[in-house]
Amino acid sequence: MDGAPSGASCVPLRDGVERAPANGTGILSCGCEETAPALAGAVFAFRQAGRAPSPPLDALKSAPVAHAAPAGRIVLVRLHVIDPTPIHTLARRLELPPVHERLLLRAWLLGHGLERFAATRGAPFSVSLMQALPELQVELDRLAMAAQQHASADGSRRLVIRLADGKTVESVWLARQAICISTQVGCAVGCSFCRTGMGGLERNLHAAEIAAQVVLARKHGHVTRRVVLMGMGEPIHNLEAVLQALELLGGEGQLGHKELVFSTVGDPRAFERLAAHHVRPSLALSLHTLDEGTRRELLPRAPRIEPRALLEGALRYCERITWPLLVQWTLLEGINDSPQQALELSEQLKGRRALVNYIPWNVVAGTKLARPAWERGVQLVRTLRAQGVLATLRRSGAQDVDGGCGQLRARTAPATAPVS
Numbered sequence: 001m002d003g004a005p006s007g008a009s010c011v012p013l014r015d016g017v018e019r020a021p022a023n024g025t026g027i028l029s030c031g032c033e034e035t036a037p038a039l040a041g042a043v044f045a046f047r048q049a050g051r052a053p054s055p056p057l058d059a060l061k062s063a064p065v066a067h068a069a070p071a072g073r074i075v076l077v078r079l080h081v082i083d084p085t086p087i088h089t090l091a092r093r094l095e096l097p098p099v100h101e102r103l104l105l106r107a108w109l110l111g112h113g114l115e116r117f118a119a120t121r122g123a124p125f126s127v128s129l130m131q132a133l134p135e136l137q138v139e140l141d142r143l144a145m146a147a148q149q150h151a152s153a154d155g156s157r158r159l160v161i162r163l164a165d166g167k168t169v170e171s172v173w174l175a176r177q178a179i180c181i182s183t184q185v186g187c188a189v190g191c192s193f194c195r196t197g198m199g200g201l202e203r204n205l206h207a208a209e210i211a212a213q214v215v216l217a218r219k220h221g222h223v224t225r226r227v228v229l230m231g232m233g234e235p236i237h238n239l240e241a242v243l244q245a246l247e248l249l250g251g252e253g254q255l256g257h258k259e260l261v262f263s264t265v266g267d268p269r270a271f272e273r274l275a276a277h278h279v280r281p282s283l284a285l286s287l288h289t290l291d292e293g294t295r296r297e298l299l300p301r302a303p304r305i306e307p308r309a310l311l312e313g314a315l316r317y318c319e320r321i322t323w324p325l326l327v328q329w330t331l332l333e334g335i336n337d338s339p340q341q342a343l344e345l346s347e348q349l350k351g352r353r354a355l356v357n358y359i360p361w362n363v364v365a366g367t368k369l370a371r372p373a374w375e376r377g378v379q380l381v382r383t384l385r386a387q388g389v390l391a392t393l394r395r396s397g398a399q400d401v402d403g404g405c406g407q408l409r410a411r412t413a414p415a416t417a418p419v420s
């Protein structure tokens, strides 16, 4: 069964699926690239929803994401278990009831200490679970450790976060109860205006590491109600882990699904996945230009999709979730900052559910790009608004501490430098 080729080997769902083991976090995988992620998302959603540790086949078949399978068919399926967090691993090992697993997840994701939580709740946890809590807490803390912090004059903070293997990513704690988090160490897209892209990709973050950045902020008193995935990395390149993290944050993490912002260079296949997912985040599309050649130069390893088609796919997703699309447009002098380009964009967006966010480029050393004058951005916003299109000009937070859009990178961090 393992590694079955897609297409010709597909069999009807009922012949291929297996049941998740009792108390296992059921993730189904198969050799079909398109189908495996859909099923993984389906079963994970069931698990998170606590509907059944072993999703019944009928329920799985009717799960919205299962319909992503081509023509209702999937390849032969092999079941194995992936634990998105140490809590899931422990729950499986100790065969915890789902309600205890959920209590632990909630305590962790809200930034409470597990032992304190167990004591104050008087939760009827087993002796074996209580004994395991200190070690579990250490393991969770190691997922994302604050190594450095840099406070900006605007009140935001850039955090250098050390992962358990010593790699670093960055988060920015923003005003208005928001946080910008990373999904990868580095990034493979290589946008010419972005510091993260210059170093290439080192590795993907696990779902727990993505969620742990929010936990870290909450633990240190940064009230977090909005999470933007605009830090290091391209979420679509690490889609499974990102979807699992969204499931955690939008579930026991108690964040509104529209307060989770999936920021991407875009891919219609990924929009389909998001639309079929239990937690459907709001979408920010990093468009930057409507010209295909220019986009290829600016975003050399983004999917080769004609920008208008890409925009249309993103708009359709947002119409399905009835939430506006955020169109991100990094302003680069002489490249994508002309009033004519704003008019062309307005033609695409008139009457659609969208907001254009112009971001004057945050200077990154080592490039020949230039940041246009602020007044140019104001002019473009006026141009769009005159056409009936919503538009804003963003002043990125934490620019003075290299924490603005496109300025994050994997920095060397000392072993310890606690956050106050």
Ligand code: SF4
Pocket (backbone or CB within 6 Å): 187, 188, 189, 190, 191, 194, 195, 196, 197, 198, 231, 232, 233, 234, 265, 406
């Ligand atoms: S802008 Fe985003 S997608 Fe482009 S290189 Fe930077 S992190 Fe990657």
